[in-house]
Amino acid sequence: MTKSVSVVENILGANDRIAEANRQLLDSTKTYAVNFMASPGAGKTSVILRTIDALKDRYRIGGIDGDIATTIDADRMAATGIPAVQINTGGTCHLDAVMVSGALPKLNLDELDMLIIENVGNLICPASFRIGSHLDVLIASVPEGDDKPYKYPKMYRGVSAVLLNKIDMLPYFDFDMDYFRKGVEALNPGLAFFPVSARTGEGFDEYLQWLMEQVDSYLGS
């Protein structure tokens, strides 16, 4: 038992070192990397596409898309006109720093202000693997239910913001916003929180305002 714990620690230790190298590479080209994580079907790709659409005239944006199979999402990213790279994890339930370090050289980072990374659809594994991103955002969604912070605490603890997507569906679901918020707040006090709908665009102004503040602050530093 002790042995297997120490193996895990070594793997995570190695991952963290490579994540740090990824971060240094991104900093050397002044590229701000945002890592979007979510359960399958929460709307990661839709939120990302709307984000790219709103910001692509302001920043030079590139994308990395992680999936266990297919290039559906990277194709959708590339269709917005930005350079995009697909990582197929071959079944692995998260991106790790090594995968990202293999993808970074495929983008011309010198010409990017912002890198949007779509992690593998999973509410558990990505929380354990740093990849070198400057900002980690969790996209929750109304149909998933209001109990998810309580049931997947590690993911909620490790992020800088939560977007609650599909709020246009609130009338059709029994979703207790206070219960949800209370769970988030207990795990990650003061966390930035944005209720949005990637379908209607509701809430995007506030979220994008906040996101631009993070990017501008980084680029101006």
Added chain:
Amino acid sequence: MTKSVSVVENILGANDRIAEANRQLLDSTKTYAVNFMASPGAGKTSVILRTIDALKDRYRIGGIDGDIATTIDADRMAATGIPAVQINTGGTCHLDAVMVSGALPKLNLDELDMLIIENVGNLICPASFRIGSHLDVLIASVPEGDDKPYKYPKMYRGVSAVLLNKIDMLPYFDFDMDYFRKGVEALNPGLAFFPVSARTGEGFDEYLQWLMEQVDSYLGS
């Protein structure tokens, strides 16, 4: 690289042997085990509660509930009046055979015809770990989107049935049923498929009829 693959194979080999032992234990007491898997928020617990409610007068049912944290779902199972055991995986993204072998002795299997196992909310990891169940059921849901079979193929390949939950939400989502079915059929031809709503009960008659046939066939064998 070769080394790490062989480690994974050993772990999975050991897991399979323990899964086989779990199956033998269940067979020795003639207890039919059904393993429900799904993404977070697809409605596993709601489907299971409705299933228990419909079948608990017909079979003696017990439950095992897997979660990375909390006993919310096992508490809900136990509230139906059946014996239920919680497995907290401590962050691990799936149940494995060892965890289940630790939980089985906590139930009086001699007095159970049917064991309902709720796996950890995850569309990737549980597909790789047999636990000894007789039947593996995947619960998809309309809000997740119609592309999930394409993006999470392993999970769809390994199961005996797919329930598509939350069909009462079809009017509010862009969900192409043909596209979804075509993906499922390509991965797992002839798979039992039941569109249901755990909220309204729609589709449960057909699904329960099929499930009872599986259980009866096992118990009568």
